[in-house]
Amino acid sequence: MDRPIVVSGATGLQGGAVARRLLAEGRSVRILTRHPNSERARSLSAQGAAAIQADLQDLASLREACRGAYGVFSVQDFWEHGYEREIRQGLNLIEAARAETIEHFVYASVGGAGRTQDLGITHFDTKAVIEAELKRSGLQWTIYRPVTFLENFTMEGPLQRMFRTGAVSFPFPGDRPFQLLAVDDEAALVAAAFQRPAAFAGLELEIASDRRRLDELAAAIATASGMNLTFQEVPIEAFSAFVARTTDAGLTAKTKIGPSLVPQLTWNRASATGGWNADLARVRLLHSKLRTVEQWARSIDWAALAVQHSPVFEKGRSA
DSSP, rough: OOOOEEEETTSHHHHHHHHHHHTTTTTTTEEEESSSSSSSHHHHHTTTTTEEEOOOHHHHHHHHHHHSEEEEEEEHHHHHHHHHHHHHHHHHHHHHHHHHHSSSSEEETTTTTTOOTTTSSSHHHHHHHHHHHHEEEEEOOEEEEEOEEEGGGGGGHHHHHHHHSSSESSSSSSTSEEEEEOOOHHHHHHHHHHHSSHHHHTTTEEEEEEEEEHHHHHHHHHHHTOOEEEEEEOOOOHHHHHHHHHHTOOOOOHHOTTHHHHHHHHHHHHHHHOSSSOOOOHHHHHHHOOOHHHHHHHOOOOHHHHHOOOOOOOOTSOO
């Protein structure tokens, strides 16, 4: 069997997609988790992953998890852990990989990390620090910088608002282009880096699946779901107030919504093209099957999500 790839964040959005993609390709996968008996960890174990109890704050546990492995996929959760802990976790995993002579290290950073300094976007600043340390580490690396995930629109809060109001809402104008990324496209790019490490060594790349207006995204979801949906822009003042309420209620870790999203969306809104800068033609050379927003919308089981998140749902109507 091939030497395993260690995947952090495997019970979350990005790491989970990467683990599933690698397993589907027949790779040996170790998932890092503090809770190996959690439902998500057990689901990945049932698909063939080895669940390794480890803590990103604990260097010794990370070294043990990396021992004998071929590669590492690294992603951290700013919203759960905050500025200092995200950086420490990212640096710990780099140090563990270096100490255990990992052959290839793939890091999921964020689009704009290198061009938003001093704007107060702290969840970008953490990733710039981790990127810099990875480049100094002596490891062979690939850095991907994802833009806004399409899956943000399938999180609990946005779904509940969509089913309640009949609108896809977001704090960006609906009539301007905005880059979006399907997490499965990111996973395919990560898998490609492990398949052909020499070709991806030293690559740092902002990644997106599609560049579309958000009113087009709303139309794609409406068509795929059979619902009557529109797009509703959330004014930045209203978004800022919502962020403050969410933070005061202690819901940042659960919702992935915190104060530094306000300067991020201010930065996004200041650009005619939304701030993101992925070269889609270049990304497509590495992964030819990038999803359009229509393809992504058709891949989602909206009826099942409605059962989970809407008190009343009838196909063809907004709830």
